[in-house]
Amino acid sequence: MSQLQRLAVSPSQIEADRLQLTDRQQHYLMRVLRLQTGDRFIALDGAGHGWMAALQGREAVLLEPISTQTELPIAVTLLIALPKNGMDDIVRQATELGVSQIVPVLSARSLLNPSPQKLDRWQRIAQEAAEQSERQIVPAVLPPHRWQEALQIGQDTGCDPGCDSGCCLYLCEARGDRPPLLTCLKAKLIDRANWLPVTLAVGPEGGWTEAEVEEAIAVGYQPVSLGKRILRAVTAPIAALALVGAVLDDVN
Ligand code: SAH
Numbered sequence: 001m002s003q004l005q006r007l008a009v010s011p012s013q014i015e016a017d018r019l020q021l022t023d024r025q026q027h028y029l030m031r032v033l034r035l036q037t038g039d040r041f042i043a044l045d046g047a048g049h050g051w052m053a054a055l056q057g058r059e060a061v062l063l064e065p066i067s068t069q070t071e072l073p074i075a076v077t078l079l080i081a082l083p084k085n086g087m088d089d090i091v092r093q094a095t096e097l098g099v100s101q102i103v104p105v106l107s108a109r110s111l112l113n114p115s116p117q118k119l120d121r122w123q124r125i126a127q128e129a130a131e132q133s134e135r136q137i138v139p140a141v142l143p144p145h146r147w148q149e150a151l152q153i154g155q156d157t158g159c160d161p162g163c164d165s166g167c168c169l170y171l172c173e174a175r176g177d178r179p180p181l182l183t184c185l186k187a188k189l190i191d192r193a194n195w196l197p198v199t200l201a202v203g204p205e206g207g208w209t210e211a212e213v214e215e216a217i218a219v220g221y222q223p224v225s226l227g228k229r230i231l232r233a234v235t236a237p238i239a240a241l242a243l244v245g246a247v248l249d250d251v252n
């Protein structure tokens with residue numbers, strides 16, 4: 001089973017076996033993931049097609065199609081502020097629900113940097129959960145990032161190439177009069193032809209700070225509600241991911 005990173009691409013970027021990368025995608029693959037020429041990743045076109053791809057200079061070559069049978073049809077990134085407890089459960093359950101990549105966030109109200117051993121452990125849990133759920137792709141658990149960097153990663157993977165607005169970038173906020181995530185998803189994921197990757201951000205036990213919410217909104221994230229009840233930090237990402245899966249299954 002592959003542990004490779006997934007990259008959402010637009011069909012217009014593909015010509016024969018060449019994949020043209022946008023500046024943002026180049027930054028993501030080379031700077032964030034630190035891939036080098038020859039390194040492999042999975043390219044998904046959001047319309048149910050996937051390829052094993054290899055980086056080649058500033059573009060990529062498509063090596064072979066891959067089966068994406070049990071995978072969600074779009075990439076779903078979870079930005080998760082590190083909780084005091086329960087990260088193991090979040091990684092396991094998020095993987096079962098089809099998440100593509102998990103980005104631990106060092107938010108103002110979360111704990112200090114986790115050890116490299118913790119990261120290895122989370123990646124192992126993701127591997128086991130992917131096997132359990134008969135997935136083809138093991139989600140990547142990235143090293144922890146500061147909020148601004150995490151928001152950027154969400155944009156790199158959660159935006160249609162070249163899109164300035166209308167992306168599926170959602171910030172879950174426990175309080176405030178925010179539109180329901182379900183309503184937002186249904187409005188955006190109406191039909192297969194317009195599917196965009198989704199990024200979800202969930203805060204720590206103490207919630208996001210006002211500054212964090214403002215920073216996210218400033219770069220295009222839509223604050224959303226998961227209902228009138230306050231969910232625990234370990235429950236909220238699972239509820240959000242279940243909604244994404246349900247909407248995609250319904251449209252599919
Ligand atoms: N202590 C905070 C709640 C934190 S809950 C308070 O009392 O306000 C942890 C995280 O889960 C939140 O930051 C948010 O991202 C998410 N969350 C919990 N309940 C939610 C809800 N009803 N709607 C949207 N997000 C929610």
